[in-house]
Amino acid sequence: MSTFLLEIVTPERVVFSHEVDSLTVRGIEGELGILPSHIPLVTPLQVAPIVAKVGGKIISIAVHGGFVEVQSDKVIVLGESAELPESIDVERAIAARERAERRLSARGNQDRIDHRRAELALQRAITRINVSSNTKK
Incomplete structure (x- = not known):
């Protein structure tokens, strides 16, 4: 199965950078599922968890607003703030x-x-x- 690079970045640091199989984010108009080779887009995000699938593992990351930019081979989440579960x-x-x-x-x-x-x-x-x-x- 193909993957894509997910980078979650805040003004302070890179919170997450890893190859993922799929991604679910909550945009202003609802949930958005992103798979490899998704069409390019940019949309604002709500304050909501981002869910990434890596192999058989599901990773939830708290993201507090910002934007998601989908490119041909990677997705960049520019969050106001973001936290991995272990740092909450x-x-x-x-x-x-x-x-x-x-x-x-x-x-x-x-x-x-x-x-x-x-x-x-x-x-x-x-x-x-x-x-x-x-x-x-």
Whole structure:
């Protein structure tokens, strides 16, 4: 089976660089499956896990926004931030989720910017928790 290079890059570093069999990302308009020889495209990403298949193994990576660029022989994910499962502090993610949920439930006199920041914090926390729990199964 053919593969392609997946590179996940943030402003700070290269988080992941490996040959993969397939990739699933969540773009703005929904999930997108990418196989070798996929047509070139660029699309914005949601805050969601990226799932790569390498051989028979599935790798989930928490990616917090950004873009995916599909080229003929590689895919580059330019993320605002990204974390491999082993680098996620689950207790910290759970605490962040709880803080965001409290801020959202006390919305009474918040402005829209604070509400949007709390929604994004909640999405990031849930993504971290989901990626971390997927590797422990």
